[in-house]
Amino acid sequence: MKDFPALAERMLAQARAAGAEDAEVHLSESTRFSTRVRQGTVETVTEATTRAVSLRVFLDQRVARAGASDLRPDTLEGLVRRAVERARLANQDPCAGLPDEFPAPPPAESLNLYDPALETLPADEKIALARDTEAIGLKLDPRVKNSGGAGFSTSRGRVWLVNTRGFAGTYRSSSCSLGLYLLGQEPGKAAQVSDYWYSAARQRAKLETPEQVARRTVERVCRHFGARKVQTQEAPVVFEPLLAAELLADVFAAVTGEAIYLRRSFLVDTLGERIAAAGITLLDDGLRPGGLGTRPFDREGVAAQRTLVIENGVLKNYLCGSYSARKLGRRSTGNGTGDGEAPTNFYLAAGPHAPEAIVASVERGLYVTRLIGQGVNLVTGDYSRGAFGLWIENGQLSYPVHEVTISGNLRRMLEGMEMVGSDLDFRDAFAAPTVKISAVTIAGT
Amino acid sequence: MDPFRVNARAYFEQEHGVDARRLERVLAEGLGRGGDFADVYVEYRQASSLHLEESLLKESRESVAVGAGVRVVVGEQTGYAYTNELSLEALLECARTAARIARGSRAAGSVNLSPQPVPDRYAVERPAHAAPMAEKVAFLRAADAAARAADPRAREVTANWSDEWRQVLIATSAGELVADTQPLATFSVSAVLEANGQRQAGWKNRGLRAGLEAFSVAEAERLAREAVAQAATLLTAVDAPAGEFPVVLAPGASGVLLHESVGHPLEADANRKRLSVFSGRLGERVATELTTVVDDATLPGLRGSVNVDGEATIPRTPTVLIEKGVLRAYLQDRLSARLMQMSPTGNGRRQDYSSIPIPRMTNTFLAAGDSDPEEIVRSVARGLYCQAFSGGQVEPAVGKFTFSMHEAYLIEDGRRTRPVKGATLIGSGEEILRNIVAVGHDLVLDRGAWACGKDGQSAPVGVGTPTVKIAKMTVGGRR
Numbered sequence: 001m002k003d004f005p006a007l008a009e010r011m012l013a014q015a016r017a018a019g020a021e022d023a024e025v026h027l028s029e030s031t032r033f034s035t036r037v038r039q040g041t042v043e044t045v046t047e048a049t050t051r052a053v054s055l056r057v058f059l060d061q062r063v064a065r066a067g068a069s070d071l072r073p074d075t076l077e078g079l080v081r082r083a084v085e086r087a088r089l090a091n092q093d094p095c096a097g098l099p100d101e102f103p104a105p106p107p108a109e110s111l112n113l114y115d116p117a118l119e120t121l122p123a124d125e126k127i128a129l130a131r132d133t134e135a136i137g138l139k140l141d142p143r144v145k146n147s148g149g150a151g152f153s154t155s156r157g158r159v160w161l162v163n164t165r166g167f168a169g170t171y172r173s174s175s176c177s178l179g180l181y182l183l184g185q186e187p188g189k190a191a192q193v194s195d196y197w198y199s200a201a202r203q204r205a206k207l208e209t210p211e212q213v214a215r216r217t218v219e220r221v222c223r224h225f226g227a228r229k230v231q232t233q234e235a236p237v238v239f240e241p242l243l244a245a246e247l248l249a250d251v252f253a254a255v256t257g258e259a260i261y262l263r264r265s266f267l268v269d270t271l272g273e274r275i276a277a278a279g280i281t282l283l284d285d286g287l288r289p290g291g292l293g294t295r296p297f298d299r300e301g302v303a304a305q306r307t308l309v310i311e312n313g314v315l316k317n318y319l320c321g322s323y324s325a326r327k328l329g330r331r332s333t334g335n336g337t338g339d340g341e342a343p344t345n346f347y348l349a350a351g352p353h354a355p356e357a358i359v360a361s362v363e364r365g366l367y368v369t370r371l372i373g374q375g376v377n378l379v380t381g382d383y384s385r386g387a388f389g390l391w392i393e394n395g396q397l398s399y400p401v402h403e404v405t406i407s408g409n410l411r412r413m414l415e416g417m418e419m420v421g422s423d424l425d426f427r428d429a430f431a432a433p434t435v436k437i438s439a440v441t442i443a444g445t
Numbered sequence: 446m447d448p449f450r451v452n453a454r455a456y457f458e459q460e461h462g463v464d465a466r467r468l469e470r471v472l473a474e475g476l477g478r479g480g481d482f483a484d485v486y487v488e489y490r491q492a493s494s495l496h497l498e499e500s501l502l503k504e505s506r507e508s509v510a511v512g513a514g515v516r517v518v519v520g521e522q523t524g525y526a527y528t529n530e531l532s533l534e535a536l537l538e539c540a541r542t543a544a545r546i547a548r549g550s551r552a553a554g555s556v557n558l559s560p561q562p563v564p565d566r567y568a569v570e571r572p573a574h575a576a577p578m579a580e581k582v583a584f585l586r587a588a589d590a591a592a593r594a595a596d597p598r599a600r601e602v603t604a605n606w607s608d609e610w611r612q613v614l615i616a617t618s619a620g621e622l623v624a625d626t627q628p629l630a631t632f633s634v635s636a637v638l639e640a641n642g643q644r645q646a647g648w649k650n651r652g653l654r655a656g657l658e659a660f661s662v663a664e665a666e667r668l669a670r671e672a673v674a675q676a677a678t679l680l681t682a683v684d685a686p687a688g689e690f691p692v693v694l695a696p697g698a699s700g701v702l703l704h705e706s707v708g709h710p711l712e713a714d715a716n717r718k719r720l721s722v723f724s725g726r727l728g729e730r731v732a733t734e735l736t737t738v739v740d741d742a743t744l745p746g747l748r749g750s751v752n753v754d755g756e757a758t759i760p761r762t763p764t765v766l767i768e769k770g771v772l773r774a775y776l777q778d779r780l781s782a783r784l785m786q787m788s789p790t791g792n793g794r795r796q797d798y799s800s801i802p803i804p805r806m807t808n809t810f811l812a813a814g815d816s817d818p819e820e821i822v823r824s825v826a827r828g829l830y831c832q833a834f835s836g837g838q839v840e841p842a843v844g845k846f847t848f849s850m851h852e853a854y855l856i857e858d859g860r861r862t863r864p865v866k867g868a869t870l871i872g873s874g875e876e877i878l879r880n881i882v883a884v885g886h887d888l889v890l891d892r893g894a895w896a897c898g899k900d901g902q903s904a905p906v907g908v909g910t911p912t913v914k915i916a917k918m919t920v921g922g923r924r
Contacts, residue, residue: 041521041522042546044522044523044525044801045523045524045525046524046526047525047526048527048799049528054508064506065504065505065506066507066508067506068509069509069529070511071529079507083507089579090505091503093501093503146718148718148842183719192722193843194840194842232688262498262601262637264646339504372838372840372845372846372871373846373848373869374847375869375921377646377867379637379644379645380644380645382867384685384867384868386845386847386871402843402845403845403872403873405687405868405870405919405920405921407687407868407869407921407923408923441921441922441923443687443688443871443919443922444919445689445919
């Protein structure tokens with residue numbers, strides 16, 4: 001929307017006129033498409049272009065926020081005025097404020113965030129991608145005949161960020177994703193098994209093909225046939241990359257500046273300590289070209305950077321926005337949302353081991369293929385989630401397992417990450433290779 | 446004008462020029478290429494929130510969202526488009542986009558909208574959005590002070606308030622025009638206790654479709670003390686056991702278990718597509734005779750209650766899903782009801798204007814039985830008593846579900862004894878229903894701020910249960 005910059009300037013001026021010392025306006029515009037095809041029928045097609053604005057105002061070390069998708073001038077003017085009034089009612093907080101400095105962000109073009117091809121991709125082709133993926137998937141194995149559907153979605157848009165400290169930045173970004181959810185049933189059995197696979201990327205050309213997504217989904221479904229519970233025991237577990245990435249989401253939540261200053265993390269007061277096995281290196285990389293978490297600057301205008309979180313087992317950095325950075329006496333790592341922290345590309349660096357060799361190293365243990373439920377206490381690190389997987393017997397994947405839980409403590413689990421695979425898979429903003437953890441409790445019968 | 450003192454229909458007409466005539470034109474455009482059904486969902490939402498931490502009121506937020514979505518349904522197919530602009534041109538453009546799903550060329554039919562009355566299940570005396578901010582801040586400060594006074598180990602306390610007022614106008618090609626004004630208010634408090642290098646958090650919250658009169662400083666203080674007591678209990682907790690044990694659910698929030706294990710698998714879309722273990726099993730015995738499960742949108746003031754769902758169906762009665770063990774009904778929206786030749790149950794809910802309605806729960810609970818709750822605990826030789834939950838998840842097609850305890854106790858020789866650390870329980874919905882072996886007479890509808898996620902849409906829901914004994918579940922502890 002070409003009048004966005006003018007609208008943002010007007011809101012900043014209104015905020016200052018109402019008494020704000022500083023203000024920040026974030027505007028976004030996005031165009032979305034999504035479709036789901038099930039059993040060959042187009043179930044849904046959704047399209048929209050939407051706009052939104054959000055605002056922070058500061059005065060006398062006090063802050064207030066506002067947001068709107070109603071962009072009529074009267075609405076916005078009222079929101080700005082009331083935000084300044086509310087800021088006066090907040091408590092004074094010496095750490096409140098815009099970031100202290102705004103180093104130049106990398107040029108957005110160098111980060112490969114936008115695919116113009118998505119602008120012109122016709123709806124029929126988008127639908128065909130989903131249709132083809134499902135159709136291929138339903139032909140690969142006679143036991144796989146039911147489907148939860150195949151989905152294809154695209155999103156593209158632009159954000160603008162301006163503040164009263166002279167920062168003004170904008171960038172375009174896009175993403176697309178293709179996924180499939182299938183069910184299998186063995187002849188004569190009532191129970192169904194299910195699994196999914198997906199591919200997501202900023203560029204259409206980087207997406208896996210319908211054939212690849214379909215094959216992977218069917219492989220994943222079929223390995224669950226005949227699943228059983230195992231006896232309750234302590235044993236090693238191997239997380240395949242998709243699941244190891246889920247584990248990283250919990251680790252991320254524990255290294256945010258907000259969790260640390262509020263003492264809601266098992267990693268409070270551990271900076272500089274060995275918290276993970278030797279060889280474990282964890283990064284948050286906002287600069288990775290084409291990454292789904294990449295952007296030139298964060299929600300506060302702080303330039304993206306590459307931050308070592310854990311280096312060779314030692315906790316090196318918490319991930320901060322400007323507020324938590326001030327609270328902790330650190331610098332923003334470019335993870336600010338204006339209301340806490342968000343990851344960019346948060347990943348576990350690849351290790352030396354072939355994934356097959358990791359499985360082969362386990363005498364008896366669980367290869368985890370699916371986790372469900374919450375069950376993570378970030379304050380203590382206590383971890384307990386429902387799991388599906390494959391039982392490893394003498395270094396071989398032997399039979400599927402369901403309806404068990406895996407339990408441990410995230411700190412012990414990080415310390416117990418004794419093997420890391422070479423198969424780092426950047427499927428999403430959280431990414432990991434195969435990981436083996438020396439021991440957790442598996443609860444079954 | 447204050448948008449929330451007036452009827453939603455009058456508000457959209459006066460403030461945005463969205464009247465019956467405009468909606469009729471949009472619906473006609475939506476059906477311009479054929480189609481079985483079309484609707485327009487128009488929404489204006491004002492939300493505000495307050496956040497207190499470190500004894501400081503650090504932030505307040507206000508947001509206004511406006512938008513409309515147009516849906517066109519053809520057979521099993523749904524075309525949907527939405528916008529932030531309510532002008533005739535923007536809405537017609539949405540209608541044309543949504544109509545692309547249809548391939549016909551039938552001339553646009555005409556729609557005559559007539560307003561439908563809705564019940565009043567929210568009974569708001571003092572709308573929270575209109576109350577002075579200081580009144581809500583007082584809840585947060587009281588909670589903070591009460592938590593810190595309750596226990597010197599209280600190291601960090603956070604308290605949050607949020608309220609939302611939603612004006613909704615829904616017009617359908619069947620001629621219905623329904624307006625509703627939906628309030629939602631939430632208070633939450635959480636405390637981290639620290640002692641001898643150990644830390645634990647406790648939390649409590651309230652979520653209601655009500656005004657400020659349903660909240661009080663005294664209640665904020667009580668919830669804060671309960672959160673502190675919970676954290677204190679957890680500081681003394683031992684590891685939960687691992688393996689299969691009998692489980693007793695405390696009345697109230699443990700209804701989360703029913704929500705996951707039975708509620709989701711009984712949503713009509715999953716059953717219509719054979720994506721649920723309960724597909725095609727209406728009339729079958731699926732649970733013990735003690736088991737009656739109800740979804741009830743009509744309960745006044747509860748978080749999951751609605752006057753009208755997201756597609757203009759007014760839930761008139763509770764929906765009995767399982768009656769004395771027999772499967773009686775699915776949770777229906779209009780699409781699934783039509784395809785399954787059943788009746789809509791008023792469960793076609795949507796997160797907001799950007800979302801297509803789908804079958805969702807409202808307030809879902811297990812009906813009271815006749816057992817004495819204390820007797821239920823006494824009947825367990827070795828097991829778990831689950832007091833508070835943090836949530837759950839289900840895979841309806843395979844029936845496996847989890848739910849995660851936040852506060853639980855061992856039962857030893859018929860007595861509730863030591864607290865155990867949080868752990869996840871896992872089971873199969875079908876087995877759980879066959880393992881409900883005692884149901885107490887003490888039904889409690891929880892007043893917590895539960896949110897349910899499905900297909901990327903979040904919806905406020907209510908849960909409830911009496912004391913229940915489940916003969917056997919897998920407990921994901923560590924001992």
